[in-house]
Amino acid sequence: MNTSAVAQATASVHAFTQEARDAIYHAIFSRRDVRGQFLPTPVPDEVLSRILTAAHHAPSVGFMQPWNFLVVRSQGTKHRVHDAFAKAHAEAAGMFEGDKRAVYQKLKLEGIIESPIGICITCDRERTGPVVVGRTHMKTMDLYSSVCAVQNLWLAARAEGLGVGWVSIFHQADLQEALGIPKGITPIAYLCVGYVSHFYDKPELETAGWLPRLPMEDLVYFEQWGQRDDQQPLIAHLRRDQAAAQRGREAIA
Numbered sequence: 576m577n578t579s580a581v582a583q584a585t586a587s588v589h590a591f592t593q594e595a596r597d598a599i600y601h602a603i604f605s606r607r608d609v610r611g612q613f614l615p616t617p618v619p620d621e622v623l624s625r626i627l628t629a630a631h632h633a634p635s636v637g638f639m640q641p642w643n644f645l646v647v648r649s650q651g652t653k654h655r656v657h658d659a660f661a662k663a664h665a666e667a668a669g670m671f672e673g674d675k676r677a678v679y680q681k682l683k684l685e686g687i688i689e690s691p692i693g694i695c696i697t698c699d700r701e702r703t704g705p706v707v708v709g710r711t712h713m714k715t716m717d718l719y720s721s722v723c724a725v726q727n728l729w730l731a732a733r734a735e736g737l738g739v740g741w742v743s744i745f746h747q748a749d750l751q752e753a754l755g756i757p758k759g760i761t762p763i764a765y766l767c768v769g770y771v772s773h774f775y776d777k778p779e780l781e782t783a784g785w786l787p788r789l790p791m792e793d794l795v796y797f798e799q800w801g802q803r804d805d806q807q808p809l810i811a812h813l814r815r816d817q818a819a820a821q822r823g824r825e826a827i828a
């Protein structure tokens with residue numbers, strides 16, 4: 576066997592079954608940021624427990640596990656968070672010019688009150704002391720670790736049929752105050768979570784004409800920053816896979 580045949584055989588031993596792989600990619604391609612389709616249906620604790628456990632199994636720099644998960648269910652807390660959102664949202668509209676401002680004002684960018692559960696995922700930057708394996712030089716790695724937890728939760732939630740919407744239109748201090756988060760802890764994501772009437776087939780910002788999905792071939796460089804190479808066989812695969820992902824979502828729709 577030549578080297579690449581060995582590599583292929585080794586890889587396939589550890590690959591999931593086709594059905595399991597399809598399920599993973601289905602979760603990835605059909606995950607959406609949900610703002611407006613939340614149902615009041617309660618989320619059972621056993622389901623909430625599964626998605627939180629998935630989040631806790633995210634990778635983290637130096638195995639730091641810098642996250643906490645603050646679960647919000649009361650209307651009082653939700654209203655405090657929504658007040659913080661409303662203030663920042665009003666300011667945000669003024670930051671966009673012309674047509675963009677009008678479009679921005681029409682966008683629904685949160686489901687804080689309607690979603691049965693809010694989850695704030697945080698980062699404790701001091702959790703394991705000042706020197707962390709893998710964060711010795713690039714200090715933001717702990718923040719990225721908490722983002723990995725967000726993504727794990729988001730994908731697990733999709734598999735459970737739950738919608739998740741990330742809300743980040745806050746003054747950080749206002750969100751911290753609304754949730755009683757101490758100064759040393761960084762809020763990473765406020766997530767609206769709940770069952771939904773439907774999932775859209777593509778990002779709402781794409782549908783609204785805000786931005787299109789970028790072509791993969793523009794984003795992949797070879798060896799040096801900025802170096803594209805359309806002759807690389809990988810590029811043809813990327814085009815095919817992007818088209819397939821697109822068709823997949825049409826099938827889903």
Ligand SMILES: Cc1cc2c(cc1C)N(C[C@H](O)[C@H](O)[C@H](O)COP(=O)(O)O)c1[nH]c(=O)[nH]c(=O)c1N2
Nearest residue numbers: 606607608610683684685741742743744778779780
């Ligand atoms: C860090 C971060 C922060 C935010 C978001 C995402 C991420 C990663 N997104 C969701 C975002 O708009 C959405 O992911 C993209 O538009 C792509 O759509 P899908 O997630 O594929 O549906 C988001 N959406 C929203 O309505 N209000 C918000 O404040 C935010 N904030």
